[in-house]
Structure formats: C-alpha cells, structure tokens
Amino acid sequence: MSDESRTQGKTSRQASRQRRGIEAWLRARLAGERGGLAVVFAVGVLDAPLMIGQAWLLALIVNAVAIEQHGLAAVMPWLWGLLGLFAARAAISVFKDGLAFESAARIKQRLRDDLFARLVAAGPAAAGKQRSGAVAHGLADAVEAMDRYYRDYLPQMLLAAMLPIVLLLVIFPSDWVSGVILLITAPLAPFFMVLIGKGTETLNQRQWRRLARMSAHFFDAIEGLTTLKLFGASRRELEAVAAMAEGYRRDTLAVLRLAFVSSLVLEFLTTLGIAMVAVYIGFRLYYGEMAFWPGLFVLLLAPEFYRPLRDMGAQYHARMEAIGAAEGLIETAALEPVDRGAGDDRSGLTEPPQQLACRGLSFAYDGAAPVVEGVDLTLRRGRPVALVGPSGAGKTTLSYLLLGFLRPQAGSIEVDGIDLAAISPEVWLQRVAWVPQEPTLFHGTIADNIRLGRPDADDAAVRQAARQANADAFIDALPAGYDTQIGDHGQGLSGGQRQRVALARAFLKEADLVVLDEPSAALDPASEAAVTEAVERLAADRLVLMIAHRLDTVRRAHEILLLDQGRVAERGDHETLMAAGADYARLWSLYRADDVFGGAR
Structure with a gap:
C-alpha cells in the first residue's frame, strides 16, 4: 500500500x-x-x-x-x-x-x-x-x-x-x-x-x-x-x-x-x-x-x-x-466558564466596600507569556486610580480580573479583606459597572437603556441618573424625551450622547466599583467636558479604575500606574511621575506632540 x-x-x-x-x-x-x-x-x-x-x-x-x-x-x-x-x-x-x-x-x-x-x-x-x-x-x-x-x-x-x-x-x-x-x-x-x-x-x-x-x-x-x-x-x-x-x-x-x-x-x-x-x-x-x-x-x-x-x-x-x-x-x-472559585452569597460583603486590593496579580492566556504579572494595586473610595501604557500592556486584562470576568492565576484580589473568589459572581456583578470606550446601547427607548442594570427603577430615579451624567439636557430636547427610540449600537445618538447614557447606567446602578475605559476619547470639546464632569462626579464616592489613552484624563487621578508588558513600571501621581522624568514623562511629551496615545488594550 x-x-x-x-x-x-x-x-x-x-x-x-x-x-x-x-x-x-x-x-x-x-x-x-x-x-x-x-x-x-x-x-x-x-x-x-x-x-x-x-x-x-x-x-x-x-x-x-x-x-x-x-x-x-x-x-x-x-x-x-x-x-x-x-x-x-x-x-x-x-x-x-x-x-x-x-x-x-x-x-x-x-x-x-x-x-x-x-x-x-x-x-x-x-x-x-x-x-x-x-x-x-x-x-x-x-x-x-x-x-x-x-x-x-x-x-x-x-x-x-x-x-x-x-x-x-x-x-x-x-x-x-x-x-x-x-x-x-x-x-x-x-x-x-x-x-x-x-x-x-x-x-x-x-x-x-x-x-x-x-x-x-x-x-x-x-x-x-x-x-x-x-x-x-x-x-x-x-x-x-x-x-x-x-x-x-x-x-x-x-x-x-x-x-x-x-x-x-x-x-x-x-x-x-x-x-x-x-x-x-x-x-x-x-x-x-x-x-x-x-x-x-x-x-x-x-x-x-x-x-x-x-x-x-x-x-x-x-x-x-x-x-x-x-x-x-x-x-x-466546549467553552469553559470562568473559574471564580467556591464563591457564595454568605461572603460577609454586606456593606459598600471601602477598599479593593490586588497583591501579586498575574494572568496568562492559554499558557502564553503572562499578560499581567506581579501587579500590586489598591483602590479606595473617592481616590480614582488610572492605568496608562502602550497597547498590549495588559490594561484591559487587569480590568477583566477586577470585574470578575477572569480569575487570577497567581496573587489575590481582596475586597475589604475578603477574597474575591469567595464572593458569589452574581453578588459581585451587582456591585460593579463598566463604561467602555464604545458603550453598547440596544434597540429600545433611552430610558430602557439607562435601566439596563436596574430594570425596576422608576422614572424619577432614571431622570436623576441622567442629570448626574449630564445627559438630561439632550434627552429632554429629543421629540419623545426619555421614550425616544434608538437603534442598535445607539443609532441616532452622537458619541458623546452615547457615553453619557452609559454613565447614567452606572449612576443608576449605584455600583461600588466602576471601571472606565477612556469614556472621553474621540469626543468634541463640549461633549468631552460634559463627560469629564460626570466622571468626576461618579468617582467622588466610589472605587474607580480609569484606563486612559488620553493622558489629559489622568492628571487628576489619585494614583497613576504605568503598565509595561504586564508589569507596573512606574506609579505615583502626575506631578511625581513628571518630576521623575522617566517613561511616563516621555509618553506625556509624545502625547502633547501628537495628541495620540495607546490603543484599546
């Protein structure tokens, strides 16, 4: 043969x-x-x-x-x-x-x-x-x-x-x-x-x-x-x-x-x-x-x-x-569910958490080189932390770990001293909100899109959340107001309007942890100012992590972490990092020269 x-x-x-x-x-x-x-x-x-x-x-x-x-x-x-x-x-x-x-x-x-x-x-x-x-x-x-x-x-x-x-x-x-x-x-x-x-x-x-x-x-x-x-x-x-x-x-x-x-x-x-x-x-x-x-x-x-x-x-x-x-x-x-450990509803997480601490956090996809390695990070209420770094540095992966979409392979994430793996995923996801760079809006009314995290919220709560997100003015100007129908992906709204609807969701949900993936990117100056003001209001009494691609948005962060190949290369506030004259200062100079920085990951 x-x-x-x-x-x-x-x-x-x-x-x-x-x-x-x-x-x-x-x-x-x-x-x-x-x-x-x-x-x-x-x-x-x-x-x-x-x-x-x-x-x-x-x-x-x-x-x-x-x-x-x-x-x-x-x-x-x-x-x-x-x-x-x-x-x-x-x-x-x-x-x-x-x-x-x-x-x-x-x-x-x-x-x-x-x-x-x-x-x-x-x-x-x-x-x-x-x-x-x-x-x-x-x-x-x-x-x-x-x-x-x-x-x-x-x-x-x-x-x-x-x-x-x-x-x-x-x-x-x-x-x-x-x-x-x-x-x-x-x-x-x-x-x-x-x-x-x-x-x-x-x-x-x-x-x-x-x-x-x-x-x-x-x-x-x-x-x-x-x-x-x-x-x-x-x-x-x-x-x-x-x-x-x-x-x-x-x-x-x-x-x-x-x-x-x-x-x-x-x-x-x-x-x-x-x-x-x-x-x-x-x-x-x-x-x-x-x-x-x-x-x-x-x-x-x-x-x-x-x-x-x-x-x-x-x-x-x-x-x-x-x-x-x-x-x-x-x-x-055959997709494997995210392994969150043996979490349950009796984790002891009853009060709004005051601190989220990461110790030696590491993660790698499918046996490849670690995307996040040995990261130490602490979030406290009212003291937002910003992540900066080039594309592929591990910013999005780190946010997925905090949101519970992935489980760390080394290190730990503790919420007020309680291991995140011991908290039921359903309980934790009720306490978090994610505002990505391009938020997903669904076909339906604006009010229904704001209610995504709290379907039982009344009209007054929806309007209050919209005011906090600086979205009430443009919504009231629409022909049907909050009952205005929009298409998939927010068709019919501008980029800034979509971002403010997404921020209104986070306000209405009253989430304890908010992850912001550069919500003011690619917006005109007026929309950027409205979104920035809403973000500052949102961060006033919450655990906030900002993934920054426009360095203007991180200047007022309590702490800035520069990620490079999954590791924390520098940390500190804006003035401290600029005074050090290292990688962050060079990135700031490039940003000022080109007005462009980073990517989605």
Whole structure:
C-alpha cells in the first residue's frame, strides 16, 4: 500500500470518528426528551396494524368485486371500514408529526439556552475571541438545521427498524417466498444509502463550515460598512463576499448531486424488490398455485414494507445536515466558564466596600507569556486610580480580573479583606459597572437603556441618573424625551450622547466599583467636558479604575500606574511621575506632540 493510500485511509478513519463523536453529541441533547421520542415511536408503530387492516380490506373488496362478482351492497360494510382506517391513519400521522414537532422544538430551545448560557458563563474575554457573525449563525441557522434530525430522522430510524419486521410476520404466513424476497432485498437499501451518504457527509460538513465563515464575514462587513466606504474598500469586500457565495453555491450543488444519486439508488432498489414480488405472484396466479386474494394482499403490503426504509433514506440527509451544523456548535458548547472559585452569597460583603486590593496579580492566556504579572494595586473610595501604557500592556486584562470576568492565576484580589473568589459572581456583578470606550446601547427607548442594570427603577430615579451624567439636557430636547427610540449600537445618538447614557447606567446602578475605559476619547470639546464632569462626579464616592489613552484624563487621578508588558513600571501621581522624568514623562511629551496615545488594550 502506498503512503498516499495510507494517508487517505487514516484521514477517512479520523473523519469517521469525528462524525461518530458529533452524532453522539447530538444524541446527548436528547436528555429529557427520550420519553417524547418513545411516544412518537409508539404512535408510529400503531400505524402498522391499521396499514395491514387497510391492505386486507382492500384485497377483500377487489377480490369480491373482480373475482366473485359481488355487488356494491355486499362490499359496503368493508368500504365503510376502509374509510374508517383511512381516517384513523391520517389522525395518527397528524398526531405523530405534532408530537415530533413539539419534542424537536423543546430540544432546540434547550440547546439555544445552553449555548447562550455557555457564552455568558465564559465571560467577555472568551466570547470576544469568537466572531459575532459565527455566533449568531450558530444560535440561529445551525440550531434550526437540527430540527429535521430530531423531528424526522430519529423517529423514522426506529420505525424503519420495527415496521418491516411487523409486516414480515404477516407476509410470511401468506406467502413465504415473497417474504424471503423482501427479507433479502431490504438490507440493500440502507447499505447503498450509507455507502453513498459517506461522501455526502464530508461535503455537508465542508458546506456548513463555508456557510459559517461566509455568515461571519458578511456580518463583520456590515458592521464595518462605514469604514469600508471611507477607505474605498467596499467594492473589494463585495468581491470577497461574492467569491465566498460562489464557493458555497458549488458545495451546495455537489451535495444535491449526491443526494439525488442516493435517492435514485434507493428508489431503484425498492422498485426492483416490489417488481420481483409482483412477477413471482403473477406467475403463481397464472399457474393456479395461489389464490387471488392472498396474492393481492401481499402485493399491497410490499410497497408498505419498503416505505419506512425509503422515508429513512429521505431523512438521512437531515442527519448529514445536522452533523455538519453541529460541528461549529460543539466549539461553543466546549467553552469553559470562568473559574471564580467556591464563591457564595454568605461572603460577609454586606456593606459598600471601602477598599479593593490586588497583591501579586498575574494572568496568562492559554499558557502564553503572562499578560499581567506581579501587579500590586489598591483602590479606595473617592481616590480614582488610572492605568496608562502602550497597547498590549495588559490594561484591559487587569480590568477583566477586577470585574470578575477572569480569575487570577497567581496573587489575590481582596475586597475589604475578603477574597474575591469567595464572593458569589452574581453578588459581585451587582456591585460593579463598566463604561467602555464604545458603550453598547440596544434597540429600545433611552430610558430602557439607562435601566439596563436596574430594570425596576422608576422614572424619577432614571431622570436623576441622567442629570448626574449630564445627559438630561439632550434627552429632554429629543421629540419623545426619555421614550425616544434608538437603534442598535445607539443609532441616532452622537458619541458623546452615547457615553453619557452609559454613565447614567452606572449612576443608576449605584455600583461600588466602576471601571472606565477612556469614556472621553474621540469626543468634541463640549461633549468631552460634559463627560469629564460626570466622571468626576461618579468617582467622588466610589472605587474607580480609569484606563486612559488620553493622558489629559489622568492628571487628576489619585494614583497613576504605568503598565509595561504586564508589569507596573512606574506609579505615583502626575506631578511625581513628571518630576521623575522617566517613561511616563516621555509618553506625556509624545502625547502633547501628537495628541495620540495607546490603543484599546
């Protein structure tokens, strides 16, 4: 065997193991719905005796009219019975489909809830590594693609294993030779279906990966459309999206070609089996070796014998689609929640904390070099601390540690002497607020956006928070005031107005710890002055950490920490650091010369 053949065989085995692992993950999602699936199967099995009774009555009616020359009156009771069987089978089919739909809907809803809970538990640090478009595609399209797998494929797979056996038990006493023909030809259908379906599975997985990439890329392009327009790159981006769409179209057609071949082979095999039974029964009838009624009865049951197998073949593509869609979801489902230790609500943190102290704080992402290393930091009420430093110095990571989004790998964070790991995440997150450089506002009214941290706050509290954030004047000037509808990301508001709404959230929440990620960046002088005044008011009686990219905002900080490669390189107030004439003073000189400093991290 050549090296190429061995490599291909190894790749094929790995792909097969991967598919088995994905399907095992899909079936694990059945927890809590196995009873519902069993009911769907039981209802489907009830159709078997009705199907047999229908074939039996139909054979009797045709035999009585065509062979025994009976009139309509003689067969009328049988006709009414046949009509009743038709109605009963239709009712069973509707009931079974309804049960399967409800069961699949519950599985999908639970899966979406679990995936969303995973993203939330992993925190912004982990969720931020995933593309927004890929996450949206997974929670919407990928989960929806599993509907037919749970609703149609799994119940049909069980029925395809049971119903042919039930029919064989009826067919063998009537005509054992026809039973042998059906018994021999039946395994050929699933054999060829799986044989052809192996190639389709690989194509389906590739198709879903391409669709996920295309969705994520398109989502990102839409979010950055303004930037693309400004830099004249929209045409180039359009061509990139068109190339991705063309690749997806080719993969889809390849899957459809194999799907049509699989359906053709399945139909050919079942037609061949029915034809063999029909020819055999025809010859026996011709030579007088079989009565007409049992021959017609077996011939009517032959298509019903293959129907569960044909239905499973039609739903087999639902399985392949679900496997392809689940591949990306497994990565989201594998996100580890932030390890906050054994925190509980009985931590003793009852009063507003007066001090937050970090001792020897260190953290590294995925075994890489430490992003934060040996940091000592103390926050006290009314004495804001500022972090400055170049991009990648560890400022955002340090803020994530204080907010509880990450857990330190070395050192400790203590709140009034209580280890942060001993405080319940829910309790701590109720006491903190984060005002990023680009705050996220949601579609809805301005009042609803301010109430984000306190949904039960009354109108008076909302207006008070807006006044403290210097936002009341522009809100009152809007046509609908606090009930003015804004779009996603604060569409309809300026940058300064969005920042003041975000500050109003922090005021309304009455958070003890506030992390400010340069809230006055990229604002006009009037807006910057309003935001700066609101920030000073917010910091008057709170634990405040400011991440500064514009050095003007740190001059009045009680203490300034200069981070360099995760370590504290300098600390002190503005005058002390300027007098030292070291790195901070040089950065201040560069800032004054260029009016630009740092980045988001």
